[in-house]
Amino acid sequence: MGCGPCGRDLSTFDIESIHAPRASARGAFVSEILSSMLPAFTSAHSHAFQIGLRGSGEHFPGGTADFWTWRQAMYGLVERMDPDLAYQLAHRCYREMVQAGIRTVGEFHYLRHHVTDQTDFVLDQAVIEAAHDAGIELVLLPAAYEEGGPGVDLSIAQQRFASGGFHRYWERFDQLQGMLRSGQSMQACVHSLRAVPWDQVQRHIAEAHQRGLKLHVHLEEQPRELAEIKGAYGDHPVRLLLDSQLPVEHIVGVHMTHTPESQLVEWLERGATILPCPLTEGDLGDGVPELPDLPALRNQLALGTDSNLRISMFEEMRRLEHDQRCRTLRRGALRCGGTSPAEVLWRAASTGGRLALGRSDPGPSLSINQEHHLLTQGDGSSLLDALVFGGDERVLKGQ
Numbered sequence: 001m002g003c004g005p006c007g008r009d010l011s012t013f014d015i016e017s018i019h020a021p022r023a024s025a026r027g028a029f030v031s032e033i034l035s036s037m038l039p040a041f042t043s044a045h046s047h048a049f050q051i052g053l054r055g056s057g058e059h060f061p062g063g064t065a066d067f068w069t070w071r072q073a074m075y076g077l078v079e080r081m082d083p084d085l086a087y088q089l090a091h092r093c094y095r096e097m098v099q100a101g102i103r104t105v106g107e108f109h110y111l112r113h114h115v116t117d118q119t120d121f122v123l124d125q126a127v128i129e130a131a132h133d134a135g136i137e138l139v140l141l142p143a144a145y146e147e148g149g150p151g152v153d154l155s156i157a158q159q160r161f162a163s164g165g166f167h168r169y170w171e172r173f174d175q176l177q178g179m180l181r182s183g184q185s186m187q188a189c190v191h192s193l194r195a196v197p198w199d200q201v202q203r204h205i206a207e208a209h210q211r212g213l214k215l216h217v218h219l220e221e222q223p224r225e226l227a228e229i230k231g232a233y234g235d236h237p238v239r240l241l242l243d244s245q246l247p248v249e250h251i252v253g254v255h256m257t258h259t260p261e262s263q264l265v266e267w268l269e270r271g272a273t274i275l276p277c278p279l280t281e282g283d284l285g286d287g288v289p290e291l292p293d294l295p296a297l298r299n300q301l302a303l304g305t306d307s308n309l310r311i312s313m314f315e316e317m318r319r320l321e322h323d324q325r326c327r328t329l330r331r332g333a334l335r336c337g338g339t340s341p342a343e344v345l346w347r348a349a350s351t352g353g354r355l356a357l358g359r360s361d362p363g364p365s366l367s368i369n370q371e372h373h374l375l376t377q378g379d380g381s382s383l384l385d386a387l388v389f390g391g392d393e394r395v396l397k398g399q
């Protein structure tokens with residue numbers, strides 16, 4: 001691993017010190033991190049192929065639209081997908097991530113087949129190779145996907161997502177382990193409680209836990225999802241999970257934009273992780289999660305670029321905090337037991353994402369240009385705040 005301008009060995013770089021400084025030492029701590037390097041960004045939730053939708057779906061001749069009309073446009077892209085296009089879109093997406101300071105990506109991978117009448121899984125390889133060629137660390141999250149809603153058959157487009165049942169899912173998971181390139185890894189993934197029957201979801205949770213894996217799942221992104229799951233299984237998804245008697249500390253809940261704050265508190269107390277994707281949630285009109293301002297968020301919060309409409313962790317960090325300020329009508333919404341949201345946000349955008357992807361090592365680093373005009377106002381103690389609330393990719397050296 002490389003060294004910062006101070007010549008420090010980053011293998012011993014104390015990530016915790018970045019996020020838990022003593023208030024009295026804050027000025028010195030900020031100078032220290034900016035004289036060396038910061039943990040690189042992690043997009044812990046990505047659907048790389050959706051970069052192909054950029055610029056689409058922003059005209060509304062029929063009046064307003066919503067998540068579900070966007071999903072139909074996404075399925076149009078899905079139906080045109082072949083291995084070459086899947087590789088090209090993923091490679092373009094991952095290159096753009098690298099240029100934005102993202103060094104690790106959690107690819108929530110559900111578009112897996114080239115044809116609809118058989119399960120060839122040929123698009124798995126396209127993602128693996130695209131990440132390798134783009135120079136980004138891939139944590140592949142192959143998604144279990146079984147049905148079009150509780151008790152509903154897969155549509156034509158959704159047939160390209162089929163994982164083939166519980167046993168086939170894990171058989172393919174084990175095959176994929178042998179196909180990964182150097183430095184790549186995998187964790188478990190269930191698309192959503194809409195797409196996998198509840199009894200199978202529980203088996204996946206238990207299997208992932210027994211294997212020591214994280215399990216990523218879309219949760220409570222849209223009101224319709226909550227209504228469908230309650231109608232089919234008697235309660236909303238997060239309530240079902242919390243009441244299931246299963247371990248949940250390895251579960252990473254993506255979105256959770258319609259989960260009551262009291263349940264998010266319980267979710268965190270049980271050790272599980274929350275993974276908002278603020279730019280995508282804003283674009284789709286999903287809503288804003290009711291994040292509790294708790295110390296647990298320091299280790300159990302990650303961020304993702306999701307649809308990759310816009311790839312910027314600076315903007316994801318700011319949007320997360322700004323949305324919470326607008327929701328709670330107070331500034332400093334995510335201090336999480338400390339004094340500054342900036343530290344919480346950078347951690348969520350970097351090492352928090354790695355933890356959500358099963359990686360406890362600090363990972364790659366970014367070198368910051370302290371002399372950049374975006375950072376040079378004020379005294380040294382406000383540098384990290386300037387970086388998070390006023391910076392962008394131009395402050396990164398070598399980008």
Ligand SMILES: [Zn+2]
Pocket residue numbers: 045047108218254306
């Ligand atoms: Zn997603």
